[in-house]
Amino acid sequence: MTAPDILAPHLTPGGHLLAVPEDAEPLLADEIRLRLGSSFALGTGHGLLHLGTAEIGRILPPAWAWWRDFAARYVTALCATPEGGEIAVVTPATRDFDALIADAPAMTGGEYLTPDVLATLWGEINTALHQELATAKVSLQDFLRSRHPAWNLVGRVHFNLAENRKDPESPFAFLATYTSRLSAHGKAQHQPLSQALAEFSGARSKAQLLSLLLPVQRAAEHCDWLREMVVTGEIYHPLRWTPLDAHRFLTDLPKLETAGIVVRTPGVWQSGRPARPVVKASVGARPPSLLGKEALLDFSMEVSLDGECLNAAEVRDLLKGADGLQLIRGRWVEVDKKKLSRLLKRFEAMEQAAKTGLPFNEALRLLAGVSLDDSSDPTDRDWSQLVAGQWLADVLQELRQPEGLAQISPGPELKASLRPYQQAGVRWLYLLTRLGLGACLADDMGLGKTMQVLSLLLVLKRESAGTQPSLLVAPASLLANWAAEAERFAPSLRVLIAHPSVMPAPDLRALDATQLADIDLVITSFGSLLRQPVLAAIQWRVAVVDEAQTIKNPGAKQTRQVKQLRAQSRIALTGTPVENRLSDLWSIFDFTHPGLLGSDKVFANFTRRLAKAEHFGPLRTLVRPYILRRLKTDKRVIDDLPDKTELKAWCHLSPTQAALYQRAVKDLAAALEDAEGIGRKGVVLSFLMRFKQICNHPSQWLGDAAWKADDSGKFARLRQLVEVVAAKQEKVLVFTQFREATEPLAAFLGSIFGREGLVLHGGTPVAKRRELVKRFQEDELTPFFVLSLKAGGAGLNLTAASHVIHYDRWWNPAVENQATDRAFRIGQQRNVLVHKFICRGTIEDRIDQLIEAKQQLVKDVLEDGAELLLTEMSDRELLDLVKLDVHAAQEN
Structure with missing residues (x-):
């Protein structure tokens, strides 16, 4: 029996991760596919343990790479286990899992990712480790070393960089140390690296010394300055370093850490690096004069350091000084003059162009860190920051947490009681339509998307001085459902079904805006929309597409026709997880938010870059305010559903x-x-x-x-x-x-x-x-x-x-x-x-x-x-x- 050609990770509704044959790109290399198939056949924990220990450095599709990163975090925590000590790996905090989930790529079952699920899988890796150690009958160190040399646990070498302000010529100090053992309190005990030469001097300890120094040797292959220090023996002594030496060290931090060296820098440096001057911009501080995707938002910029604004003279001094480390306001600052100058010009040009206002879609992309073209440098996010101003920040917060929105009710015209989550959905839809923006309501099947839309239409009818009809496009098989639901729950809505099953063909052909003057909602099918081009010429209050996965093929005639509809707001309804299929996501958003994700070709190139970088956070941030998805299984959101x-x-x-x-x-x-x-x-x-x-x-x-x-x-x-x-x-x-x-x-x-x-x-x-x-x-x-x-x-x-x-x-x-x-x-x-x-x-x-x-x-x-x-x-x-x-x- 041969292994399947394609293997993909599937997270099931029960929170189990499976390696499932799938007829889709991208392909796995044969040897990796075979290894993953056999390891996951033993169980999820065994599969993840293999992924996190043995597939390091391999080229994997985005979903597999993300699960490898998750498993590697467990193995990284495992590395703190002293030789011969008891294995005790602490489960990360919920906020750490939340951050990991936020950057997850598209995958089958992605909607079931929760901190609880990840915590359970973390425990399954731990169980699998103990089982495999018992079967292999080897030490933890030998087990990990057999999987990949990067997991070397026989001591850890530390490179320590410290400030030495008493020495103006060499204001930094360097010392290499290693962890020899754990104290009684469980703290790592550090010794100068030179001490290792004495501690492991005997013939029996030579292998331990070689294992200890292996990360240093591996890093020296990629860092010329370290290779020279190893050759001369300076690595074993305390050193005085200039700002140039210190910056060269900081530049190579990723190489050192990849090799297995632990790096420690001055405690006053956040995230292990000195502060950087950041070109910071704010967009949307004030409400725009017009709402909708045509809105123009205000834009302002400054250069800041740790949140403090630098004046023009200080910025000029930074640009005149040397690259690397500069001393400003009594602290060391990392400076890249070329990058800083380029970002300044870019943001100043944006500020100049935005004097009349920044286009709404462009502002949203900038806020999410999304660039649809190849012009931006991914490292720019470390040197620049764009934040939402007060008005836009409040709007985005309301969209992301609709439960806290101000109450809006359809009143007695709705002949039913809305559940709390449905009330939140109506408020969310109302806010977006009031702003002239689109929405994708992606609640699970059976949670009442129809009821929420009817409630919205009742609210809009009550608030509207004059009647402006809305349009609903649905598969023909669902027209009767919509008509029946409207008649039963919103009888005050004046509904017209523009379909041959209800209207004679001559009457359909004769439809125009005048005849719809007293109508609140026109319901039609995708097929009828194609045959009634007049419907695309009418200006609708809201255009709703039910079963929006129907328009996932951008080349289909009915998709093109739907996207020609003119409306103040567009709403897509779907019960499928659109975030897990990027092509569907683009096509639906091309209807609800035209231009936000660029053209289909631009978006395809953009997602390929995201996959290459294994970083999908910007895309999720961009679309998240406009997708509302609640699951039947989420009791935190829905606790009052009938069982049947x-x-x-x-x-x-x-x-x-x-x-x-x-x-x-x-x-x-x-x-x-x-x-x-x-x-x-x-x-x-x-x-x-x-x-x-x-x-x-x-x-x-x-x-x-x-x-x-x-x-x-x-x-x-x-x-x-x-x-x-x-x-x-x-x-x-x-x-x-x-x-x-x-x-x-x-x-x-x-x-x-x-x-x-x-x-x-x-x-x-x-x-x-x-x-x-x-x-x-x-x-x-x-x-x-x-x-x-x-x-x-x-x-x-x-x-x-x-x-x-x-x-x-x-x-x-x-x-x-x-x-x-x-x-x-x-x-x-x-x-x-x-x-x-x-x-x-x-x-x-x-x-x-x-x-x-x-x-x-x-x-x-x-x-x-x-x-x-x-x-x-x-x-x-x-x-x-x-x-x-x-x-x-x-x-x-």
Whole structure:
């Protein structure tokens, strides 16, 4: 069995890190892929331990490099363990983990990164270390040395730099020391390096001395001044150093530390280096005259030192002095005249250009430390600083923490109560729309994005003096959901559905701004938007795109059309983690915040530079204020969700399905003319089954074994839904009452998830059922389970699933609920979403209406076998029930 060509780290919702085969770039070198595959096969802790000890210096894709850095931090802490001492590695503080998470690159499961998850993984590395040490039966030092020479623990050499102000000619002192042992209080005991020559003078200790000096020898290969000190023996003596000597030492700090040398500098120097003069600018101190992405912000600059402003004379003196270290205001300052001069010119030019105002997008990029071109030097951030002024800082703080925003309520016009997190979401959306900015509401599926948008529209309607309509673009299958939710929860909103299923084609073509003067919300589909270019010419208050992953392909016609919409604010709704797929992120932000991330080519080059530098913090900082994402699993945010939420998934019929359905209606009418008595019941039952099969897939009725994805509206809706589930690495149960549909459904789902799932039907042996249930419950990589309703509707415990899909309806709520309870039962720790597929304009639609209406027919009929009592209907009642509403049934 060969290893997979591509291996990627997947963090699961359960907080487990897995190495998973994946069909995506970038590739791992074969030898690294094989090593990672075998180490992670032993467990997450073993995989991370290997990554942090043995893959140092290797070229890795960004996600793997980030996990290597995490694991290497554990190993670095491990290096403080004295030889022969007890291993005790302290878990970093939450703030340290938070900083690490903030700089994480795009990866599958990135939304599940939390300090608690990292702390757990830290513990798993520790457990794996002890297991491997016990198996190898070697010392910790020998174990680490076998992985990589950089983890040399036989003593640590320290290079110490100190100020010596009593010596004006040589104001610095240098001394090399080493840690010989730990004191009784656990403090490192330092000795001059020369003492090592005496301590390890014996023949038996020669290996220890060589091991101790190995980092010095390694560093000397890259530092000429150190090589000379080693050759002359000066490394073993205290030395007087000039500012030039000290700066040369500071310049090579990364090389020294990479070699394994510990560097200590004067305690008054923050972060181990002398202060640097910083070219500092402030943007957005005052509110702009205009809001939105066209806003122009104020800009001012100064040169500061440790937060204190330097005057013009002091800046001139810095530029006239020598490169390296200069003494100013009684302290040593590190100066790079060329860089300082270049940054001064750059910021002065920006200040001059911004006299009329700095463009909003450019200001946001500067604040995030993002440069979309290659002109900037990554080291500039060490010599320059751009901060948000008071007004902009307050706005960004409000966007990042919407819970603290001032209350805004839709009032009694909303016929529902918003949960606290939904209230915060409405306030966040309102702030962005008031500022004329875009938003990406990326809450988990089932958390009420629809309710939050309707609430926003109610607030805007109440505040608006004149009516300016808003536009909602959604997949055609969701239009009915939006219309129903608006009618139920926001009946005061005047809604127009611009779609052939509701409006005649001539009326659609005749739509213009005048006709929309009294409308609050226009709802249309992506397809209708393409056919109604007038919608792109109207100025909307808000343009909302639901299922925004639909516009992730920037070259698609519908994407281009959506991005031509004119609106004061644009809102994207999606349940997928857009931050984990950078190309999707760009396309969605190209709609919500045009220009913020540059063109697609510019953004691709920019992200490649981020990946090369293994530094994604600037991008996250840039987009974070405009993405609001809450997870069902985050009890810190959401603690009042119902355990089970039922949703209707409306489906359209494909042209083939519609034609077959209409023919079946005609055939039924003809058959009823000659049928009577028991024969009539048989005719009705057979046609009811035929309608169900056609609604599922034409191939189920035709028996042609084709099961093409494009031939079924339910397959299209299933793909749309399951792509979100797959992106979240969640699990789903799919119920069907037809055994013959289970395998085709599993094959289709497998193509979406990229891996196989499980199938259970009446022909599955009992013993195998237990095995299948165990695999679904325990194997995090088994994403779905297709079950026939009778075989899997009772007696199974499948709490690993957080989604239940009823692909076809049993027309009996009790039976459906029993199946749903395979996931929603004792032991379930997830919120379960139940999706019931219904084909619009068909018998499925009308049976659902009967169930919703809670008529006596439902109670008496559906709970005791719908099909049998439906046979008692008159011919006219039956044909009215099954007739096809072509406009509602077909997607346009």
